[in-house]
Amino acid sequence: MFRKLLIANRGEIAVRVIRACRESGIRTVAVYSDADRNALHVRMADEAVHLGPAPARESYLDIPKVLQAAKRTGAEAIHPGYGFLSENAVFAQACADSGIVFVGPPASAMRILGSKTSARRTMEKAGVPFVPGSTHGLTLEQARVEADRIGYPVMLKAAAGGGGKGMRLVKTETELASAYENAVSEATRAFSNGEVYLEKFIKQPRHVEVQVLADSHGNTVHLCERECSMQRRHQKVVEESPSPVLDDGLRARMGETAVRVAQAAGYVNAGTVEFLLDADRNIYFLEVNTRLQVEHPVTELVTGKDLVHLQLHVAAGGKLPFEQKDVRIQGHALECRIYAEDPDNQFFPSPGLITQLNEPAGPGVRVDSGVYAGYTVPLDYDPMLAKLIVHAGTREEAIRRMERALSEYVVGGIKTNLGLFHRILNDAEFRSGNMDTGSLDRMLSMTPTASAQTKNKEIQIAAIAAVMFAMRSNSHGGRTKPTANGASSFSSVASHGQTTEPSGWREAARRESLR
Numbered sequence: 457m458f459r460k461l462l463i464a465n466r467g468e469i470a471v472r473v474i475r476a477c478r479e480s481g482i483r484t485v486a487v488y489s490d491a492d493r494n495a496l497h498v499r500m501a502d503e504a505v506h507l508g509p510a511p512a513r514e515s516y517l518d519i520p521k522v523l524q525a526a527k528r529t530g531a532e533a534i535h536p537g538y539g540f541l542s543e544n545a546v547f548a549q550a551c552a553d554s555g556i557v558f559v560g561p562p563a564s565a566m567r568i569l570g571s572k573t574s575a576r577r578t579m580e581k582a583g584v585p586f587v588p589g590s591t592h593g594l595t596l597e598q599a600r601v602e603a604d605r606i607g608y609p610v611m612l613k614a615a616a617g618g619g620g621k622g623m624r625l626v627k628t629e630t631e632l633a634s635a636y637e638n639a640v641s642e643a644t645r646a647f648s649n650g651e652v653y654l655e656k657f658i659k660q661p662r663h664v665e666v667q668v669l670a671d672s673h674g675n676t677v678h679l680c681e682r683e684c685s686m687q688r689r690h691q692k693v694v695e696e697s698p699s700p701v702l703d704d705g706l707r708a709r710m711g712e713t714a715v716r717v718a719q720a721a722g723y724v725n726a727g728t729v730e731f732l733l734d735a736d737r738n739i740y741f742l743e744v745n746t747r748l749q750v751e752h753p754v755t756e757l758v759t760g761k762d763l764v765h766l767q768l769h770v771a772a773g774g775k776l777p778f779e780q781k782d783v784r785i786q787g788h789a790l791e792c793r794i795y796a797e798d799p800d801n802q803f804f805p806s807p808g809l810i811t812q813l814n815e816p817a818g819p820g821v822r823v824d825s826g827v828y829a830g831y832t833v834p835l836d837y838d839p840m841l842a843k844l845i846v847h848a849g850t851r852e853e854a855i856r857r858m859e860r861a862l863s864e865y866v867v868g869g870i871k872t873n874l875g876l877f878h879r880i881l882n883d884a885e886f887r888s889g890n891m892d893t894g895s896l897d898r899m900l901s902m903t904p905t906a907s908a909q910t911k912n913k914e915i916q917i918a919a920i921a922a923v924m925f926a927m928r929s930n931s932h933g934g935r936t937k938p939t940a941n942g943a944s945s946f947s948s949v950a951s952h953g954q955t956t957e958p959s960g961w962r963e964a965a966r967r968e969s970l971r
Contacts, residue, residue: 457772458482458533458557462505462526463497465537466516468826468842469748470497473535476764485529487522489515491834496826503529510836516540519547526556533557533771535764539838542747545570559771560725561746568721569744573615573653575721579741582720584713586741587732589655596636599654603632606656612636614643615651618745620690622652658740660892661732663687664699665745666714667755669766670723675776678711679759680785682751684730685891686880688803693896694880695751695791697758700851700889701733710739717744726752726767750843753824754789757847788854789847792862796839798871807835812868816861820847820854833870841872851889855881 461477462485463470470486474497477484486501491510498504505525507515515521517540526534534551536542542560549563560566569575576591590602593615603610603626612635614622622643624635636652644650663684670676683699684692702710714729721744728749730742752763761778770776796806813829825842827833833841846861848854862877883899885891 457768460485460502460529460531461533461535461559461768462487462522462529462531463501463535463537464516464522464541465535465539466492466495466497466826466837467840468824469537469539469750471500471826472824473537473764474500476762476768480765480768482768485525485531487516487525489836491836494831496828496831505529510834512540512837519544519550522547523550523554523556527554531556533559533768535559535767536747538747538750543570543745557771559767561723561727565721565723566746569723569727569746571615571651572613572743573651575744576653576741578720579717582716584717584720584741585739587655587658590653593651593653596633599636599652600629600632602654603629606654609657610654611657612639612652612654614639614647614649615653616643616649617647618743619646621646623690625657658732658734660894661734661740662699662701662891663692663730663742663893664702664710664733664739665728665730665749666711667749667752667763668714668718668723668727668729669763669770669776670718670725670727671770671776672724672773673775675779676715676718676723677776677778677780677783678714679755679761679763679783681707681710682749682754684751685893686886686896687893688896688900690893692751693793694877694886695754696851696854697754697789698785706737706739713739713741717741725770726763750793750840751791753822753843753845754791757789757822757845758785758787759783760786787847787849788851789845790854790858791843791845792858792877793840793873794842794844794865794867795873796833796841796870797873799873799876801871803873805835805839806871807833807839808870809833810867810869812866814864814866815842816844816864818861820857821861822846829868841867855887 457480460483463473464487474484484501486498486504487507488495488498488504489507489510492498507518507521509515534556541547543566545563545566548558548560548566551558552563568578573592576586579586580591588606594602609625609627612624612626622639624639626632626635639652640650643652664681665684666681667679668676669679680697681699681702682695682697684695686694710731717729718727726748728745732740732742748763756763797803798806809832810827810829815823815825822845823842827841844861844865846854846857848857859881862874865874880886885895
C-alpha cells in the first residue's frame with residue numbers, strides 16, 4: 457500500500473478520501489487555491505500545498521502544478537476525486553509518465569470512454585444496446601440527415617464532459633439549427649470540445665446507473681444499481697439504491713451488461729456505467745463515468761463495500777477481495793445533495809459565511825461534508841456543501857429517516873436547498889417510485905399551493921426556534937452573527953412544526969422569521 461497520497465480535489469470528496477487514507481495508514485497531501493486556504497480538507501490533511509489563485513484553471517486544473525506538488529511532497533499516488541482532473545486522460549497519462557500512481561482507470565480506457573461517440577462505437581462492437589443515433593460527431597447538415605433517419609424528437613449531446621452541458625432537446629426540424637449552434641457553443645465553453653452527436657429522444661426515461669469495479673488481474677464485478685432519475689435540468693439531486701423499479705432479473709441483466717462495457721474498454725478501478733430505462737423496461741447504454749461518483753455512498757451502505765478503500769487497494773495492485781456472488785443488497789439508501797444555492801431565486805449560488813451548522817446524526821444517518829461553522833463558501837467552485845445519506849430496512853423507512861435527518865439539518869448565514877427535499881420526499885411520483893428524469897422539473901414548474909406554503913412557513917419557524925434554543929444552550933445567551941443587513945440568517949427545515957423549545961421561543965422565532 458502507498459505511504460503517502462495526494463488528493464487533487466477539494467470539498468467533501470477530498471475529506472472523504474483523507475478519512476479513508478487515515479484508516480489505511482496512508483499520509484495525505486491536500487492541495488488548495490487562494491479561495492480554499494481555510495477549507496476543511498486543508499485542515500484535515502497531513503500536509504497541504506498551495507497551487508495558485510482561485511480560478512480552477514490556475515490551480516486545481518493546472519496539471520504541472522499538481523504533479524509538482526506530488527513530487528515535492530513525495531506522494532506515490534494521486535486520487536483525483538470527481539470533477540476537475542478526474543476524467544482527464546492527459547492527466548492520468550502524465551501521472552503514469554511521472555511514476556505516480558493514478559487512482560483510477562488507465563489513460564487508454566479513459567480515452568475510449570471519455571468521448572461519448574467513441575464509447576458508443578466501442579459498445580456497438582461489443583453488442584451493448586444503446587440509444588439509436590450517431591456514433592460520430594456531426595456537422596449541422598449531417599445532424600439533419602441523422603434526425604430525419606431516426607425521427608424527431610431527438611437529443612443533441614456534447615461528445616465530451618457531462619452534467620447536461622451541451623445538451624439540447626430538438627422537437628422539430630425548425631429547431632435544429634439554433635439548438636445545434638447553442639449545443640456546440642456550450643460544449644466548447646465547458647469542455648474545450650465542440651463535438652456534438654445526436655440520438656433518439658426517449659420519452660420519460662429513468663436514469664439508472666451501475667457501479668463497476670475491476671482490478672488489474674482480470675476481475676470485474678458490479679455492485680448493483682443506483683436510481684438517479686430525480687434530476688433538475690440533467691443534474692442529479694436525489695439518488696437511491698436499489699432502484700424501486702428493478703426486479704432481480706432486470707438487475708442481473710443490467711449488471712452483466714455493465715461488466716461487459718467495462719471489459720470492452722479494458723477498465724480498471726471504480727467506474728459507473730449509466731443507462732436509460734424506457735417504459736417497456738428496455739435498457740440503453742448512455743455513457744461511462746470513469747471515476748468515483750458523487751452518489752457512491754448509497755452503494756456503500758446497501759452493499760457494505762467501502763469504494764474508496766477498494767479504489768486504493770486496486771490501485772496498489774491488489775486483487776478484488778470478493779466475487780460477484782458475494783455482492784448482496786441489504787436495505788435501502790437515499791442521498792440528498794446539499795448545495796449553497798437559493799431554490800427561490802432560480803437556484804442561484806449562495807456563497808458566504810456559514811454562521812451556524814448543525815448536521816444530523818443517529819442510526820442510519822451519514823453526512824459527507826466539506827464545511828464547518830465559520831467557513832466562508834467561495835463563489836469560485838461548485839456550490840456543493842455536503843451529502844446527506846440515510847440507510848434503512850425498506851424504502852419507506854429510508855424516506856422517513858431522511859425526513860427526520862433533514863429536520864435536524866441547519867445551515868446558518870447562507871441560502872441552501874435543504875427545504876427543497878421535503879417537497880421531493882412528499883411528491884407523489886417520488887413517493888410511489890414511479891418517477892422519470894423529468895419528474896423534478898415538472899414538480900418545480902408547479903406553484904406550491906397555499907397550504908404547502910403555510911406548511912413550509914411553519915417548518916421554517918420551528919427550525920429557527922430550535923436553532924435559537926440550541927445556540928442559547930451552547931453559548932449561554934450568545935447571539936448569532938448577523939448578516940450584512942443586520943438580521944440573523946438561517947437555512948433549515950424542521951419536522952412538521954414540532955420542536956421541543958420552551959414556551960415563548962416559538963413567538964420569538966416567528967418575529968425573527970418575519971424580519
